[in-house]
Amino acid sequence: MPRLNREESQARTRELLIAAARSEIVKKGFALASVRDIADAAGFSQGAFYSNFPDxxxxxxxxxxxxxxxxxxxxxxxxxxxxxxxxxxxxxxxxxxxxxxxxxxxxxxxxxxxxxxxxxxxxxxxxxxxxxxxxxxxxxxxxxxxxxxxxxxxxxxxxxxxxxxxxxxxxxxxxxxxxxxxxxxxxxxxxxxxxxxAPSAAPSSTPKPASRTKSPTKRA
Missing domain, CATH: 1.10.357.10 (Tetracycline Repressor, domain 2)
Incomplete structure (x- = not known):
């Protein structure tokens, strides 16, 4: 497996933390699912959590x-x-x-x-x-x-x-x-x-261009 660069590694860490948070919150509820629980389930430290999410x-x-x-x-x-x-x-x-x-x-x-x-x-x-x-x-x-x-x-x-x-x-x-x-x-x-x-939609009507009227020719 090719080694991940820094951006890819950080994205992977976030993905794993999000998946772990989802599982822990569903299982324990938001109040009881601690940051430590989430970080442990994802295989990271609490520091890794806080470097990706404020809370x-x-x-x-x-x-x-x-x-x-x-x-x-x-x-x-x-x-x-x-x-x-x-x-x-x-x-x-x-x-x-x-x-x-x-x-x-x-x-x-x-x-x-x-x-x-x-x-x-x-x-x-x-x-x-x-x-x-x-x-x-x-x-x-x-x-x-x-x-x-x-x-x-x-x-x-x-x-x-x-x-x-x-x-x-x-x-x-x-x-x-x-x-x-x-x-x-x-x-x-x-x-x-x-x-x-549901009622039928009103047909879209495109306004016809105004017809041009010739100005009356002035008689001499």
């Missing part, structure tokens, strides 16, 4: 940002791969939906995020901004998907996106009763129903 809250925010970025990338890929075809786009979204709640650990992590946001105003400010950015991006995808079906989004796109996020998280909490595979199916049922009942 546990920072690594928790890194986890949510990673998850949101990956989710947006999968949805965007589904829409781009459809190349403007509504049926292909829906098939791509349906394929993405099979990954919703496939990782039971994230349901636990989502609860820890919400609890920490309630306890720490500083954390909440950054966490809420990440969520706003995520909802706006998903709202743009919602608008694009509805547009492919010739439908108008029945409401604020970011709010529609927020409702599906809430539905997904709620279903994750019912994991004992609702298996991960069915979470995606339920979300797709609501999405398809919403598209079917």
């Amino acid at each position: 546990k809250e920072a690594i928790l925010l890194e986890l949510v940002q990673q998850h949101q970025t990956e989710e947006r990338a999968r949805i965007e890929a589904a829409l781009k791969g459809a190349e403007g075809d509504a049926a292909s786009a829906m098939a791509g979204i349906e394929k993405w939906s099979t990954t919703v709640n496939a990782d039971p650990g994230f349901a636990v992590l989502a609860i820890e995020l919400q609890l920490q946001a309630l306890r720490s105003p500083g954390f909440a400010a950054t966490y809420n901004e990440l969520n706003r950015t995520h909802r706006r991006a998903l709202g743009a995808f919602v608008t694009a998907l509805f547009g492919l079906f010739g439908k108008a989004v029945p409401g604020e796109p970011a709010e529609i996106a927020a409702s599906f996020i809430a539905l997904g998280r709620g279903l994750a909490l019912l994991s004992a009763d609702v298996e991960a595979r069915r979470s995606g199916q339920i979300i797709m049922t609501f999405l398809k129903a919403l598209i079917a009942s």
